[in-house]
Amino acid sequence: MLDISPEKVAHVIVRAREVDAKVSPWDQAGDPSDSDSILEDRSGDATEAELKSFIANCNVDERANLVALAWVGRGTYDADEFAEAKREAAAQSVTPTEDYLLGIPLLADYLEEGLNQLGISVEDAEAGVL
Numbered sequence: 473m474l475d476i477s478p479e480k481v482a483h484v485i486v487r488a489r490e491v492d493a494k495v496s497p498w499d500q501a502g503d504p505s506d507s508d509s510i511l512e513d514r515s516g517d518a519t520e521a522e523l524k525s526f527i528a529n530c531n532v533d534e535r536a537n538l539v540a541l542a543w544v545g546r547g548t549y550d551a552d553e554f555a556e557a558k559r560e561a562a563a564q565s566v567t568p569t570e571d572y573l574l575g576i577p578l579l580a581d582y583l584e585e586g587l588n589q590l591g592i593s594v595e596d597a598e599a600g601v602l
Contacts, residue, residue, distance in 0.1 A: 473554060474541075474590060476534040478597035481583055484538060484573075486598065487523040488580040520574065527570035535569040536561040542573065544589050545582030551589040 527535065540557035543549050549557040573579055584594050 474537060474592065475558070476530065476537040478587060478592050478594075480530065480534065481538065481541060481587060482594065482597035483526065484523065485580045485583050485594070487519060487526065488574075488583070490519045491523060491574070492578075492580060524570040524574065527573060528568065530569075532562065532565075533558075536565070538573060538583070539565075539569060541586030541590075542576055542579060542582040543586075545584065545586035546576075546578075551591075554590060 527538065530538070536558050539561035540549070540554055543557050543561070544551055544554055576582065587594050587597065
């Protein structure tokens with residue numbers, strides 16, 4: 473049913489949480505070595521770039537699965553409609569998947585819920601990533 477390994481989905485979840493945890497820089501002229509600025513979002517952020525690259529390097533089926541999981545997680549589709557969601561994700565792919573997914577607020581939560589809805593243990597999948 474799932475055409476992407478749960479560990480790959482967990483990798484996206486973990487990295488998406490890291491990207492979401494970052495905030496806008498409060499002091500553009502601040503000292504970048506200042507520990508208070510570690511979680512500030514900066515242009516050219518390596519975590520976001522790595523996540524985009526990871527998603528872009530997934531094959532077409534894996535990318536469609538990520539989108540379908542997000543849709544199931546946010547309630548657009550039910551778990552028993554996952555195959556339909558995958559077909560629709562593949563058919564609707566006009567924007568690069570990495571851009572589309574990173575534009576979804578709460579992406580990590582939706583992916584996690586999507587895995588849960590499919591009966592896949594997020595904790596087990598994340599254990600291979602963390």
